[in-house]
Amino acid sequence: MQAKQNDAAATPRLGRYRIDTGASAVEFGSRHLFGLMPVHGTFKVRSGTVDIAEPLTDSKIQVDIDAASFHTGDERRDKDVRSAHFLDSAGYPVMAFVSASADATGVTGTLTVCGITRPVALSIQDSEVTPDSFTVRATTRIDRIEFGVTRARGMAGRHLDLTLKIKCVRV
Template sequence: MATTNDPVTTTPRLGRYTIDPNRSSITFRSRHFVGLLPVKGTFAIRSGTIDVAEPLADSNLRVEVDAASFHTGNDQRDAHVRSATFLDTGRHPLITFVSDGVNTTTVSGTLTVRDVSRPVSLAIAGSEVAAETFTVRATTRVDRHDFGVTASRLMAGRHVDLTLDVTCVHR
């Protein structure tokens, strides 16, 4: 994020950045119990890199998310979602996103959950650029059925709204 001493620009400087997991987060919202009750939670980013190129369309990114980091504050629900019924984190410990297109408003790419890969588009909701870092907020909606996570059709919400707040540090 920009500080009073850092010049703010509209795009980060060219080069490779690493995602700082300690200053980044993925939050989600969904509904359960026949869509009546909201569920909020988080995932932890394990690692990631972003290569900022000129033109911006040549940029790319890769993010790895720790599937077992699923957390809603309800231990019983969290354990059930981590089980083979939903995320099967024992067999599929990572959720990955690899970009195939970047512009100033959207990052498109492939999301892989449980070894099922599908195209996903992230809408960039905001960014702050400083000399050695940049922070981006992006959002998307994922249909869990697209990834083979189809258990509890009436109890668990089908769609998951994700918000990513990612801080990247120039290497």
């Protein structure tokens, strides 16, 4: 039986979970060409763990995102964004999220991109819980300028809307 987020049984069992990287991704949306055109893409999740605790606010989350996996379907743009001009995925291969607090509606923590760490708040949109796993979809908006990704200010959108789709399996 699966429980949805609004169901009282929707909190995962206490314990450690690993992120199933094959079933998880970070999707993003932004605008380019002076805000005229939408652009969407994904990053792959490299690794991560979730420790569900009692109380839930003591739970810990660590997610490592592969910077070199930036993908929009436009090979030229993808290569440019992975380069030292934007994400510098060779110098900073991992973008890391570490939680500070969590509850049934959201998670706060820090996101590190290009060696710069900033606070971020994720809003949980929905979740699905089974006895040995759970899947969650959470959203946030980040400002790339705050992370030092400043190139092409007029051509590339400043804000990115992120959707994390994360599947966790009990270990």
